[in-house]
Each structure stands twice: as structure tokens, then as C-alpha cells.
Amino acid sequence: MDRSGRRQRRTTPGLVAAFASLLLAILAVGNLRAAETAVLDLDPDRVVRGQRFTVRIRTRLPWDDEVEILRPELEGPMVWWSYPYARPWRMDSPEGDSPRWVEVLAAIRVDAPGFHTLGPFRIRVADSEAVTEPRPVIGLESDEEGRLYPVSTAWRSIPETVWQGQAVPIILEARNLDSLTIADSTDLAAAPGGLLEEAPGLGGVATRPFGSDILYDVPVASWIWTPSEPGDTVFPRAATRVAGLQRSTPSVPISVRPLPEAALESGAVGRFRLSASLDASSVGIGDLVTVRVRVEGEGNLNVLNMPEPTLAGRTAVGRGSSSSFVPGPAGYEGWREERFDFQVDEVGAFSLRIPAWTWFDPESARISRTAARDEAVTVNPGGGEGTTDVASLLLGDGMFRYQAARFHGGNPYWHLLALPGFVVLLTMFIVRRPRWTAAAAVLIVPLVLSSSNLDADAARRAVQAADAASEGDWIAAGLLFDRLEDEVGDLPGLLHDQAVVEMESDRADLAVWSMRRALHLRPGSRRFTEDLEFLEKRLELDDQVLMPLRWPPWLAFLAWLVTINGVFLAGTWLLTHRSPRDVILFVSFLIAFVASAGLLTYTNHLWDRPTAVVRQDSRPLRKIPGPLATDWIQLRPGTAVRVTATEGSDSLVVTGYGLEGWLPSASLLFVTEDDGGF
Amino acid sequence: MAKTLRIAGLAGSLLLILLSSSCRNSAPAARVLAGNMSFGRGQYQKAILQYLEADDDVELGRDAVLYNLANVYYALGEGDAALRSWSMAEELTEDVDVLFRIAFNRGVLYYNWGRYDEAYRSFRRALVLRPSDVDAKINLEDSLSRIRTAGPQNAAGENQSVNGDDEEGRRLLDYIRRKEADTWTGQADDSDERPRDW
Numbered sequence: 001m002d003r004s005g006r007r008q009r010r011t012t013p014g015l016v017a018a019f020a021s022l023l024l025a026i027l028a029v030g031n032l033r034a035a036e037t038a039v040l041d042l043d044p045d046r047v048v049r050g051q052r053f054t055v056r057i058r059t060r061l062p063w064d065d066e067v068e069i070l071r072p073e074l075e076g077p078m079v080w081w082s083y084p085y086a087r088p089w090r091m092d093s094p095e096g097d098s099p100r101w102v103e104v105l106a107a108i109r110v111d112a113p114g115f116h117t118l119g120p121f122r123i124r125v126a127d128s129e130a131v132t133e134p135r136p137v138i139g140l141e142s143d144e145e146g147r148l149y150p151v152s153t154a155w156r157s158i159p160e161t162v163w164q165g166q167a168v169p170i171i172l173e174a175r176n177l178d179s180l181t182i183a184d185s186t187d188l189a190a191a192p193g194g195l196l197e198e199a200p201g202l203g204g205v206a207t208r209p210f211g212s213d214i215l216y217d218v219p220v221a222s223w224i225w226t227p228s229e230p231g232d233t234v235f236p237r238a239a240t241r242v243a244g245l246q247r248s249t250p251s252v253p254i255s256v257r258p259l260p261e262a263a264l265e266s267g268a269v270g271r272f273r274l275s276a277s278l279d280a281s282s283v284g285i286g287d288l289v290t291v292r293v294r295v296e297g298e299g300n301l302n303v304l305n306m307p308e309p310t311l312a313g314r315t316a317v318g319r320g321s322s323s324s325f326v327p328g329p330a331g332y333e334g335w336r337e338e339r340f341d342f343q344v345d346e347v348g349a350f351s352l353r354i355p356a357w358t359w360f361d362p363e364s365a366r367i368s369r370t371a372a373r374d375e376a377v378t379v380n381p382g383g384g385e386g387t388t389d390v391a392s393l394l395l396g397d398g399m400f401r402y403q404a405a406r407f408h409g410g411n412p413y414w415h416l417l418a419l420p421g422f423v424v425l426l427t428m429f430i431v432r433r434p435r436w437t438a439a440a441a442v443l444i445v446p447l448v449l450s451s452s453n454l455d456a457d458a459a460r461r462a463v464q465a466a467d468a469a470s471e472g473d474w475i476a477a478g479l480l481f482d483r484l485e486d487e488v489g490d491l492p493g494l495l496h497d498q499a500v501v502e503m504e505s506d507r508a509d510l511a512v513w514s515m516r517r518a519l520h521l522r523p524g525s526r527r528f529t530e531d532l533e534f535l536e537k538r539l540e541l542d543d544q545v546l547m548p549l550r551w552p553p554w555l556a557f558l559a560w561l562v563t564i565n566g567v568f569l570a571g572t573w574l575l576t577h578r579s580p581r582d583v584i585l586f587v588s589f590l591i592a593f594v595a596s597a598g599l600l601t602y603t604n605h606l607w608d609r610p611t612a613v614v615r616q617d618s619r620p621l622r623k624i625p626g627p628l629a630t631d632w633i634q635l636r637p638g639t640a641v642r643v644t645a646t647e648g649s650d651s652l653v654v655t656g657y658g659l660e661g662w663l664p665s666a667s668l669l670f671v672t673e674d675d676g677g678f
Numbered sequence: 679m680a681k682t683l684r685i686a687g688l689a690g691s692l693l694l695i696l697l698s699s700s701c702r703n704s705a706p707a708a709r710v711l712a713g714n715m716s717f718g719r720g721q722y723q724k725a726i727l728q729y730l731e732a733d734d735d736v737e738l739g740r741d742a743v744l745y746n747l748a749n750v751y752y753a754l755g756e757g758d759a760a761l762r763s764w765s766m767a768e769e770l771t772e773d774v775d776v777l778f779r780i781a782f783n784r785g786v787l788y789y790n791w792g793r794y795d796e797a798y799r800s801f802r803r804a805l806v807l808r809p810s811d812v813d814a815k816i817n818l819e820d821s822l823s824r825i826r827t828a829g830p831q832n833a834a835g836e837n838q839s840v841n842g843d844d845e846e847g848r849r850l851l852d853y854i855r856r857k858e859a860d861t862w863t864g865q866a867d868d869s870d871e872r873p874r875d876w
Contacts (some may be wrong), residue, residue, distance in 0.1 A: 623755065628756070645727050
């Protein structure tokens, strides 16, 4: 009884609500007219500026004298040429009956190119209504007749307000291209105030679908503009010829705000990070103290002033700069570095001051600042830390550990390893007979050890030379090394030390040649590689060609020996065992053998690739061989080059940065000579 | 003028070698072909090497090799060397096509150097060799026009060299102008059957 009573109380309001909803729905349906289909046609579907198109709407509303037409509000450059009116239309049917329906006609003029939208028409007859869908209308420029889409040019995101000195990227784009097209030409009507630099490649191509087509907005020209004076200015009009069309982009008013006074000295506008480095804090009298000040970030890296350090009140005796920045959305992105050289002719401790530096961030409109910094520089009567460092590069008597690499078959010991299965047999022997491990190891020792016939007298002279260099007497060191060379010949370790001495004697060509020759005779030596990098950096030889072979040749040879032994052993095994696993093993060894043989050949090929170093007294580079060639570019002494061909007394060389030209062979120190190999 | 200036095509000279080549000459001919391809791609140093290799081995057609080599020199801006190689090729050849190309290209080089009287003489020689060549005619006309407008500073030297030919040149120019009116439409037809208009 209780339960049924609760149910009844709960059900009654639900029924009332359902009834009310039904009633409302019936009323709403009563107010609605019957929706009929309507087909809207535009003729033509693309309209040239100033011309009109006809709108025809065919409905299935039965014809009546009372037709109500609600026309859409026309937007933009569309105007009614002829207001819509109704007339009957009929379609003949095979049955013979041909009812009359309502057709609406109108005409609209388009006064500007672009993508416009024609809103919905509402056509009512008695209780029925037909509504059309909104329809895009494409307006074309007068010179675009026959084209699909209107091509226009416009500035892409040009700012209304910029700051004085700001590097502003400005991109001009062609819009609505139906294919990727480059502009034939772009001309600015006038030069804007300040600095305007072309910045090709700025901005990307934007795409968007339109129906079944893809439309492209393509940057046709881009600049980095750096306004120098505050005030109201105008970025000039641009005339562009693209896709056979001539387009003009109107000028744009831009307000240039004055830079805050605090940032006027540096003129730096952007987001930056400042760093400074000192090459050596302890130098000898007369030595150069080099300070590098570097600004990284994004902004007007092209024009900003960098802080100028002073050493004990002195200004720099020499300076240089380098940079690497590219145009980006926030101006130039990358870094700029200034080098300041100081020279002190008195002993003592001095203070190097890098002054405070201020820049302005245009996005946050805030001033940022780095505090002034002081570094201590000590000038010694003898050599400074630089000289000590260089002397420590010398190998001394350790040079005899760096013998020339014996190439492949050139090393007599390796013949033992070439015996079929030797390595495998040796390994099995060691694994299965642990007590014989020591005996087996004895067999390996002569293979691993290189011939070491260290002459005590030569070693003593090497130590003497290193000591002389440590004391700053590089001339004596050089003489001792030269005498040593007469005794031991082309020893990589000796060449390494001679390179260090030549570097200190300002013979860049001999220094680079000796170090590279050492690396050529002993490829893959990490010590030599690091010292070559140090040496070339110190001689400011950038973009040098790399050493062709950068791994020890014995690695390739060892791989070849191991695989050839593996092939023999697996082949022997295969004579008595024919399981799939054995076949796979044999084939695997075979593939590894072929690969290692390829590596071996490639190693030898790299080793033989001729390289050379430009002599101190080199003739300038020329574009063609022969006596009639004119001088082109003077390469720096010590520049390492790849020699690609020789013609008569001239060599065709390629520098590390891809410059190709001819030099007399007499102007080159050849690193590669007939040194054996296979 | 610049539009009509051109380094005459290399294919013809290559064909010369290929057509006249025996088996012994096929390797140099292949090198010349490779050189021409390198030249076309802008790989001038590679082209030089290939031509020089061909020059070492070739027995027939050395004139064409030298001619091609000179073209690379010209492309690299080494005018003196180009002139020297063209002269060597000229001494070796009796082929009218090669001689015409050499004269034409030499004219282009002189024109670019501003030595219009020498350019004029070169184009004139080119037209003697191939009277129907329209480009040579246009360049000749342009060179003459430059000589006339060169002004007093050049007049002395140039007039001495050109004076003898001046009247003849003017007549030639007028004649060419009249002829051009007829031949522009048929310039693609460069066959030897055309009546000589020199």
C-alpha cells in the first residue's frame, strides 16, 4: 500500500510534463511552414570587377500570385543590380502534367575582387518556404579574366608600432595562388627611413583548401627594416609582378617609438645574452691579451653596439669581429662576437674591465642590463700561461711511442693472423685450455707490440728539446728536433713536436703540415687530432679540410683478418656438418668478410687521398691552370686543401669551405706522399 | 646586345669529333662529351680537367677540344686564356663551323671588354663564314652602333682601325637592316641552302 502510493506520487508530475511538451511541439509545428528544396545557380560563378552575375533560384514551391521573397543583405563590394523577382517555371514530364513552380531571378554587381558570400534567400508561398544555402562569390580583378581565383598582394603581419632601432621583419605575400609561384619582381616605391635589408627566405608558405583546390599564400619579398629615427613614418607602397599579374600593395603608416634613454648607447633592441671570455689571464710581456665579447639572441644583432672592454685604462690595439645570424620573426637570430686585442709592455697585475651593457626588450618593453665585470690579467716577465700550455703539448721522449702505422700487409707480423682460422684456434685454445692461456698470450704479444728500438741518445735529445721549449727557448728546441729528424726520419711523434715548435715560430704552413703529416702517418690518433684542432684554432685557420682517414687502419685490417679466419673455419666445419645453423653461420661470415674487405679498401682509398698545405710564399689561387691565368684569391699560409687533380706544374685544390682553384704545385706542401699502403 | 650574345653551342663541335673519330678517338670524344655536360652544369673545373685529358689523347678534333676549353676559360672570366685557346684552335682547324664559332665568341669577348672595333671585326669574320647567322648580324650591328656612339675619346684609335671599313660597314649595316625585315620570320631555318647574303 505504501509502495503503490509512492509510485503514484512520483508518476503524476512526469505525465504532466510530457503532456505539456507534446502540446508545445504541436504548436511549434503548426507555426512552421513546410521546408522546400531550392537550387541556386550563379551565372557566371566568377565575376570580374564591375561586372554582374545572375542569381537563379528554382524551387518546388507551387506557383502562386502571392510570392514573398526575403533577400539577403549584401556584404562588401556587392550591390543589387536587379532586385529579386519571382516567375513561374515548369518542367515537362512524360506523363503530360507539368506543374508550375516558383523561380526567383536577381542580378548582383561585384565592385571588388575577393572571396564574398551571398547570404540565404527566403522564398515563401502560402505556408511553404524555401531557403537557399549561403554561397561564396568569387570576384576577380579585371586582368584576371579566365582565372580561378583573385590574386592579391598584402603585407603579412606588419606592426603598427615599432621601436627605434628595432629589427622589424616585413614580409610581402601573394595570396590565393593556385600553384607555388615566385614573383618576377618586387619594387618599393621609395626607400623607408633607416636601414632596409633584403631577407630572402623569411616567412613560410601558407596553404588553405577551397573546394577541391588548394590555395597558397606565398611570400614574394621580405626585408628586415631597422628604423633609425623615432616618429610617424610610412613603409612605402610595393609593386609586384607575380604570375603574370601586376599588383600594388599600399603603403602602411607605422609609428616608431623612441628608444628609452638607457638603451640608446648600445642601441640594442631584442632579447640577448652577453658573455665575455679571456684567452689567457696570464701572459708574458708583449704578448697579446685577447678578449672575446659575444652577444647571442634575437633582435637587431646587425646594428647594436657591443660593450668595449678596457685593460688598465688602455683601449684595444686590434680588434676583429665575426657573426652568424639569420633573419627570423623577431629580427636577426644568432650571435655576434667582437674580438679585442690588448698588449701590455710592463710586468704586473692589471684589471680588465668589461663595462655594463643595456638592451631593450620590445615585447615586454623592459630594460635589461648586465653589470660591469672585472677580470685580473697578470703580465709576467717570461712566458704567460699560453706559452706554458703550448710547451706542455710536446711529447718529449714520449714521441717514440707514436710510430708510423704499418699498413695492412705492410706489417710483417700481421701475416701470422692471416693464417686460416688462426684467430679462432687461438681463441678456442684460450677458452678450452685455461692453463695454456699464458702460453697463448705469449703468441699474441709480438703481434700487439710494435717494433720499439728506442735509442737512449735520441730520447735524451727529445727531452732536452722539450725542456728548452718549456723555458721559452723555442729556437733551441727547433734545432734539437731538426737534428733528431736527421736521425730518426719521418716519425709521427717527432713531426707532432716539430709542428708545435713551428707554430710558436709563426710558421703556420710548416706547423699545419707537420701535424697533418704526423696524423697521416698515424691515422686516428686522438692526441694528434686534438692537437691539430688546437693548432689550427690558434692560427685562426677556420674551415680546414678534414683529415681524410680518421680511424686507425689496423682496425679495418683486424676486422678483415677475423672475418677471413671465420670464413675458413666455418667452411671447414660445413664440410662435415650441414645443419641450417652451420650454413647460416658460414654465410654470415662470408657477408662480414665482404663488408670488411670493402672497409679495408675504403680505408686505403681515404689514406691515399691527397691533401696539402699552402706554403707561406704561395702564389695566389687562380681559376684556371697555365701561365695565362690571372690571380684570383690569396689563400692564407697553412690553409689545408684537398688536391683533386694535377695538370703540368699546377694542382687543382679545394679548400675546406669549397673554394676550388689552381695553385702551382710548388706553392703546396704535400701531406700525402708515396708512403706505401697496400 | 646582351640578349643576343651567346657562347655558341658546344654540341656541334662534339659531333665533329664523334663523326670523325676512329676507335682510338672514341675515348677523348667521350671525355669531351663529359666535359660539355660538366660545362652545362656549371662544373667548370671538372670540365677543364675533362677537356685537358681529351687534349692529351686526341688525335683528330683537337681544334674542337681547344675551342671548348676556351669557352670554359671565358665562362670563368679568363679572357686572355680564352683568346689564346681560340687562336690555337683556329690554327688547327679548317672546319668552317669551328671557325665561325671562334670568331663569334671572340666578338662576344671583345664586346664585353668594350673593344668594339675588334668585336666588329670578329663578327664580320663570323658573317663571312656563315652569312645567314642572325645573332652575328645583330651583334655586328650593335658593335657598329657602339663604335659610332663611343665618343671622341675612342674615336681616334677606333677610327683608325675602322675607318677603312667604315663605309663598307655602313653599307653592310643598311643591307642587313633591309634583309632582316625579310629574314626575321624565317630565322629558324639556318640551312646552307639559303642564298648567301654576304
